[in-house]
Amino acid sequence: MNHNLFGIIVVFAAAAAWGMSGIFVTLIIDSSGCSSVALAFWRDFTTFCVLLLYTLVTAPHRLTIQKKDILWFLAMGCCLGGFHIFYNKSVMMNGAAVTTVQQAAMPAVVTIAAWYLWKEALTREKIVAMVIIFSGTVMASGLNLFTLERINVTGLMVGFIVPFFYAGWTLCGKNIVNRYGAVPCLAIAFGIAATMLLPLQPFVTQPGFLNCKIILIFSGLIGLSTVGAFTFYMIGLKYVQAGIASILVMSEILFAGVYAWFLLNERLSFVQTIGAIFVIIGVAWLSFKKPDAASE
Structure with a gap:
């Protein structure tokens, strides 16, 4: 299989897994009343334990960090921790739909940064794809940009931080994944994220893990939407440009819509359907375009 095509498929798998993240987060917070910081910590810490155990069994030598990469790992871990805090907080304040719209700004940040850092081509196709997908995501989310009714201004400001943290860990991961492998790279980054969030835990409301329902939902959040999604995405970054991967993963909105239809009995309106299209x-336009020479 062509490496570029394989990378695209793997990124789509990550988007499919991430599509459940908002549902899991909402169910956990609604059921336990825990804070966004607490949920972010337990998500990062549990994921770290799973990935670390796997790496210790399969490739322990990859956990040795080269001196030149220490700052990249620190930055990736801090961005991961910040991303999960603000993502959870935005879902609590704005809902999953608005958070998805705000998160959709991430590809623009990644594409421009990748162009600056690694000279990835900022082609017309990428720019047009970003405009089309972002516009469709806005429509599919159901957010009415012409009326700001029921919009929490503070919540919007919190949500607009999400794509920058998202872009930050993506760019850092792209720079180091080929030297360490996807799973070891993520294990180290999640460990750093959990360490960063640990001192805050005595001051925030913790989830009730004695509740079987919460444990089941949390297991889905970790197994599917964290370990699975992040691993697929990091593998995809080995084969496609960071800018392209960040645009393709926006298909998460479609998967989220399908899940909501089946699990929550939600239906897309006409405008939302047009947005999904x-x-x-x-995504299709970007996927079937011939890759730039720099990526071949």
Whole structure:
């Protein structure tokens, strides 16, 4: 299989797994009343334990960090911790739909940064794809940009931080994943994220892990939407440009819509359906375009 095509498929798998993240987060917070910081810590710490155990069994030598990469790992871990805090907080304050719209700004940040850092081509196709997919995501989310009714201004400000942290860990991971491998790289980064969040735990409301329902939902959040999604995405970054991967993963909105339809009995309106079609068109256009020479 062509490496570029394989990378695209793996990134789509990550988007499919991430599509459940908002549902899991909402169910946990609604059931336990825990804070966004507490949920972020337990998500990062549990994921770290799982990935560390796997790495110790399969490739322990990859956990040795070269001196030149220490700052990259620290930055990736801090961005991961910050991303989960603000993602959870935004879902609590704005809901999953608005958070998804704000998160959709991430590809623009990644694409521009990748162009600056690694000279990845900022092609017309990438720019047009970003515009089409972002527009479709706005429509599919159900957010009315012409009326700001029921919009929490503070919540919006919190949500707008999400794509920057998202872009930060993506860019750092792209720079080091080929030297360490996807799982070891993530294990170290999640460990750093958990360490960063640990001192805050005595001051925030913790989830009730004695509740079997919460344990089951949390297991899904870790196994599917964290370990699975992040691993797939990091593997995809080995084969496709960071800018392209960050755009393709926006198809998460479509998967999230399908899950909500089946699990929550939600139905897409006409405008949301048109938005979903826009996302499909943008992703398909980007996927079937011949890769830039720099990526071959």
